Amino acid sequence: MTPNAASPSSGLSGSSGSSGSSGPSRRSFLASTAVATAAVAGGMPLLAACGASDTTSRGGSSGGKGAKKLLPSYVAGNVVSPDIPAKNGSAIGFTSKLDLAGLKTSVPKKLGKGGKLTVMSPFWGSPPKQDNAYYKAMNDLIGVDVVWQNQDGNTYDQKLGAVLASSDVPDVVVVPSWNMGGKIPTAIISKFADLGPYLSGDKVKDYPNLAAIPTDAWRRCIIGGKLRGLPQPSPYVTGIVPLYRKDIFDKEGYEVPRSADEFMSLAKEITNAKAKRWACMDMKWTAFQAFGVLSGSEKPLGWNLVDGKLINRIETDEYLEALEWTRKLFAAGVVHPDAKMGKNAPDPGPKFAAGEFLIYAQNITQWWSRTAEQATQNPDYRIWGMDIFGHDGGDPKLWAEQPAGIFAFVNKKASEAQIRNVLAVANVTAAPYGTKEYMLTNYGPEGTDYTVKNGVPVKTTQGNNEVLNAYVMIASPAATIAHPDFPDVAKAQVEWQQRMGAFTRKSSFYGQMITEPSRYTNLMNDFEQLEDDITRGRKKISDMQQAVSDWKSKGGDKLRDWYRKLLDDNGSSAN
Amino acid sequence: MSHSTVPRSRAEAHDRADRTSTASDGTTKTRKKASRGKRTGKLSLRLRFRRDRVLLLMTLPAILLLLLFNYLPILGNIVAFQDYDPYVSDNGIVSMLHSPWVGLENFQRIFADSAFWNAVQNTLVLFSLQLVLFFPLPIALALLINSVVRPRVRALSQAIMYLPHFFSWVLVIAVFQQLFGGAGVLSQLLRQHGYDGLDIMTDPSTFKFLVTAESVWKDAGWGIIVFLAALASVSPDLYEAAAMDGAGRWRRMWHVTLPALRPVIALLLVLRVGDALTVGFEQILLQRDAVGPGAAEVLDTFVWWNGVRNQDFGYAAAAGLIKGVVSLGLVLAANKVAHLMGEQGVYKK
Numbered sequence: 001m002t003p004n005a006a007s008p009s010s011g012l013s014g015s016s017g018s019s020g021s022s023g024p025s026r027r028s029f030l031a032s033t034a035v036a037t038a039a040v041a042g043g044m045p046l047l048a049a050c051g052a053s054d055t056t057s058r059g060g061s062s063g064g065k066g067a068k069k070l071l072p073s074y075v076a077g078n079v080v081s082p083d084i085p086a087k088n089g090s091a092i093g094f095t096s097k098l099d100l101a102g103l104k105t106s107v108p109k110k111l112g113k114g115g116k117l118t119v120m121s122p123f124w125g126s127p128p129k130q131d132n133a134y135y136k137a138m139n140d141l142i143g144v145d146v147v148w149q150n151q152d153g154n155t156y157d158q159k160l161g162a163v164l165a166s167s168d169v170p171d172v173v174v175v176p177s178w179n180m181g182g183k184i185p186t187a188i189i190s191k192f193a194d195l196g197p198y199l200s201g202d203k204v205k206d207y208p209n210l211a212a213i214p215t216d217a218w219r220r221c222i223i224g225g226k227l228r229g230l231p232q233p234s235p236y237v238t239g240i241v242p243l244y245r246k247d248i249f250d251k252e253g254y255e256v257p258r259s260a261d262e263f264m265s266l267a268k269e270i271t272n273a274k275a276k277r278w279a280c281m282d283m284k285w286t287a288f289q290a291f292g293v294l295s296g297s298e299k300p301l302g303w304n305l306v307d308g309k310l311i312n313r314i315e316t317d318e319y320l321e322a323l324e325w326t327r328k329l330f331a332a333g334v335v336h337p338d339a340k341m342g343k344n345a346p347d348p349g350p351k352f353a354a355g356e357f358l359i360y361a362q363n364i365t366q367w368w369s370r371t372a373e374q375a376t377q378n379p380d381y382r383i384w385g386m387d388i389f390g391h392d393g394g395d396p397k398l399w400a401e402q403p404a405g406i407f408a409f410v411n412k413k414a415s416e417a418q419i420r421n422v423l424a425v426a427n428v429t430a431a432p433y434g435t436k437e438y439m440l441t442n443y444g445p446e447g448t449d450y451t452v453k454n455g456v457p458v459k460t461t462q463g464n465n466e467v468l469n470a471y472v473m474i475a476s477p478a479a480t481i482a483h484p485d486f487p488d489v490a491k492a493q494v495e496w497q498q499r500m501g502a503f504t505r506k507s508s509f510y511g512q513m514i515t516e517p518s519r520y521t522n523l524m525n526d527f528e529q530l531e532d533d534i535t536r537g538r539k540k541i542s543d544m545q546q547a548v549s550d551w552k553s554k555g556g557d558k559l560r561d562w563y564r565k566l567l568d569d570n571g572s573s574a575n
Numbered sequence: 576m577s578h579s580t581v582p583r584s585r586a587e588a589h590d591r592a593d594r595t596s597t598a599s600d601g602t603t604k605t606r607k608k609a610s611r612g613k614r615t616g617k618l619s620l621r622l623r624f625r626r627d628r629v630l631l632l633m634t635l636p637a638i639l640l641l642l643l644f645n646y647l648p649i650l651g652n653i654v655a656f657q658d659y660d661p662y663v664s665d666n667g668i669v670s671m672l673h674s675p676w677v678g679l680e681n682f683q684r685i686f687a688d689s690a691f692w693n694a695v696q697n698t699l700v701l702f703s704l705q706l707v708l709f710f711p712l713p714i715a716l717a718l719l720i721n722s723v724v725r726p727r728v729r730a731l732s733q734a735i736m737y738l739p740h741f742f743s744w745v746l747v748i749a750v751f752q753q754l755f756g757g758a759g760v761l762s763q764l765l766r767q768h769g770y771d772g773l774d775i776m777t778d779p780s781t782f783k784f785l786v787t788a789e790s791v792w793k794d795a796g797w798g799i800i801v802f803l804a805a806l807a808s809v810s811p812d813l814y815e816a817a818a819m820d821g822a823g824r825w826r827r828m829w830h831v832t833l834p835a836l837r838p839v840i841a842l843l844l845v846l847r848v849g850d851a852l853t854v855g856f857e858q859i860l861l862q863r864d865a866v867g868p869g870a871a872e873v874l875d876t877f878v879w880w881n882g883v884r885n886q887d888f889g890y891a892a893a894a895g896l897i898k899g900v901v902s903l904g905l906v907l908a909a910n911k912v913a914h915l916m917g918e919q920g921v922y923k924k
Contacts, residue, residue, distance in 0.1 A: 158883060158884050161883055161884065161885075161886040162883050164661075164662060165661035165662065165667070165886075165888075167665045167667075169665075181885070181886075182884075182885045182886035182887065183660060183662055183886040184886065186660060186662045186663075187661075187662035190662050190663060190664075191662060191665075273766050274766045274767060276758065276763060336757075336758065337756060337757020337758045337762070337772065337774075338756070338758060340757060340774075340777035341756075341776065341777060341862075341864060341865040342864030342865060343864045344861060344862060344863070344864045344865050345864075345865075346749075346752070351758075356758065413665075522885050522887055525885050526690075529867065529868060532864070533868075536777070536867070538867045538869060538870075539869070
């Protein structure tokens with residue numbers, strides 16, 4: 001991907017690349033821009049940040065008054081002005097030719113002071129060996145020996161709790177916000193360092209690339225009343241795109257569907273199990289979008305004020321309708337059999353390339369990464385994103401994602417020198433598009449991981465294997481999309497975001513980092529599982545209704561009151 | 576040392592004689608018991624300790640490991656009575672001291688949790704299936720291998736049967752998926768011939784048979800090792816004598832081979848029953864999503880899901896503790912049954 005995109009995305013693109021099942025993508029990584037931020041800021045009252053210890057059990061929000069003092073100053077670092085400026089919550093896009101000879105240097109002096117830094121991070125795809133050319137080149141540039149402990153991103157939540165409970169927490173731990181369930185927020189507060197003394201206010205200016213990260217993304221890093229995380233900014237437009245095989249669609253004369261019914265009939269037309277072809281994978285996320293269901297990527301986003309009452313996504317009719325429609329797809333036999341296996345399913349990439357199914361919903365980063373992956377061996381292959389349709393054929397009703405969804409935290413036990421080393425890493429990985437640091441972070445060293453053909457960088461096989469989602473997880477620049485190797489993809493991605501952004505609204509708690517009181521954190525644990533049981537026909541919609549009423553009585557209603565108080569204190573972010 | 580060798584080897588010889596006679600005639604059992612009592616009664620504890628000190632020394636590392644990894648962690652069960660928060664400090668023990676006590680609340684929640692009872696039910700059904708469909712197979716295979724005369728064929732077939740044991744579960748399930756999955760070889764073959772594809776890997780109603788079939792494919796061959804060893808210890812004289820008395824192949828198996836295997840079978844059965852609530856963790860976790868927890872959740876995955884995934888450690892520890900207590904009861908009961916059947920079981924008073 002590109003710039004940021006590259007970063008986050010590529011990061012995730014790992015997934016895209018090779019792995020992938022479902023994980024990363026569900027949430028959007030791509031970048032959000034400063035612009036998006038600014039828009040929000042007005043509507044977002046700041047709340048007093050709670051004291052750290054209180055927050056642990058009582059919960060809290062980053063929306064407080066105290067937050068302002070903690071936030072790093074914003075100093076724009078325009079190196080190259082984008083061809084497509086951000087709009088409607090999109091990333092910034094770069095589509096013109098990159099002047100590889102004229103790359104700027106954003107980190108003139110090596111800030112790393114040597115020494116080793118262990119980083120645990122979710123990874124989508126197969127992690128490369130530690131001593132590969134890309135990691136070596138990055139470590140040389142930074143001046144720190146970063147050692148990666150990569151864990152499968154799709155099941156990261158299953159490892160995180162155990163690692164944080166041990167006495168052997170790595171120096172840096174990357175935590176996506178969708179993995180912050182259960183007691184993880186408590187762990188973050190008690191195990192990770194306060195970065196405020198190094199970054200708050202003007203102190204961030206020691207690290208110019210970090211200073212150029214939008215304030216909205218930083219605000220999300222305030223947890224337990226302290227600035228703890230390094231953010232990966234993302235666009236607030238949804239990151240999940242229904243991706244399809246444009247080459248096969250064109251050949252067979254299929255038209256992109258514009259309603260739930262059209263999708264269903266197209267899916268039936270495509271499916272020919274005898275010839276090993278199905279229409280799609282699990283389309284649950286697309287269904288949620290098409291039916292206008294509140295975001296499920298982070299618990300606070302699932303709440304919205306409707307007619308003076310806070311409601312949760314699971315209480316809405318749209319939620320049930322989306323599940324029912326997805327169930328019908330499975331029941332109609334148009335979904336590839338692998339999808340029934342849920343998270344245990346193998347990587348869909350090769351089967352998509354083989355044409356076993358033609359549509360799947362995944363992170364926007366895969367739009368580019370799958371393209372790059374197949375470019376040499378499969379020249380006809382063309383993966384493209386379709387616009388999200390409204391279920392009734394009208395405009396879709398989409399909900400904004402958070403302006404930053406992945407964070408890197410530093411171990412509390414780290415010395416000042418180590419913390420500065422981490423910031424040195426982040427200052428390189430957050431370099432903006434058009435710099436040498438950006439190019440190395442997202443394409444690796446020239447000659448081994450990419451080669452230049454006709455002035456365009458083209459990733460080699462080694463590059464596709466090595467330059468995945470590692471360094472970008474530590475921090476990345478304002479959401480950026482730029483693929484010098486596939487500028488048409490970059491253009492289409494940003495345009496897709498801007499079109500979808502026009503249909504996107506913000507829910508009540510957009511932009512805040514909220515920690516729920518610990519007694520409520522487990523209430524929602526089993527809903528995702530139940531959704532999958534229902535769509536695959538193992539349980540009924542009535543089981544969901546029962547689960548929702550249990551949820552209410554077991555604490556859901558009390559949690560509603562808690563959120564209500566937060567809303568009364570902080571005001572709403574909704575627009 | 577040499578002085579101690581004598582009585583021991585004599586005792587061994589004695590013991591072996593006893594065992595043979597037991598095998599052919601169950602009534603000598605009492606005699607054996609009596610003689611053993613006399614033998615051990617001769618020496619005081621101190622003397623026996625001195626006599627066996629080298630052997631005891633050799634067991635020391637194993638005992639240390641046992642203490643460190645099996646007994647010490649038992650103390651951790653106290654978190655079952657806490658709302659345990661491992662994140663309040665960097666040290667598990669300090670965290671225990673700082674976590675609030677909740678008495679039996681975790682247990683009350685568990686007994687009221689339908690997901691727990693679902694896991695118990697799945698566990699028991701799976702155990703019963705494996706007991707009926709899996710347990711006898713290694714015995715049959717061992718008899719089969721034992722009847723093969725040519726050493727080469729025998730070694731080869733043994734090797735082939737052992738092999739799947741060394742595949743990881745990830746691999747085994749991937750192989751099953753390739754063959755029997757919804758888009759796998761079998762389903763595609765059926766579709767090409769005008770039939771519907773099969774739903775073997777993702778059908779909750781047949782999931783337990785699937786799990787059992789996978790276990791059989793992977794581990795039945797490995798399970799024959801113990802039985803083969805027991806078969807090797809049967810004296811050929813017995814077969815000859817039985818043959819002289821006119822016993823055919825089946826009678827020889829019934830009256831000679833199976834009685835020889837009986838103590839081993841009883842021992843393994845006791846161990847298996849004691850382990851009834853452990854029906855495979857990795858294997859099931861890898862397929863939990865494919866059929867949903869309704870069909871696939873067993874006690875171990877329940878504990879894992881609640882403890883590691885949801886960080887509800889106190890709750891998970893309580894479920895684990897219940898499992899441990901019930902398992903202990905099962906071992907004791909099964910051992911008792913083994914004694915009643917006249918077998919050694921796992922231990923003897």
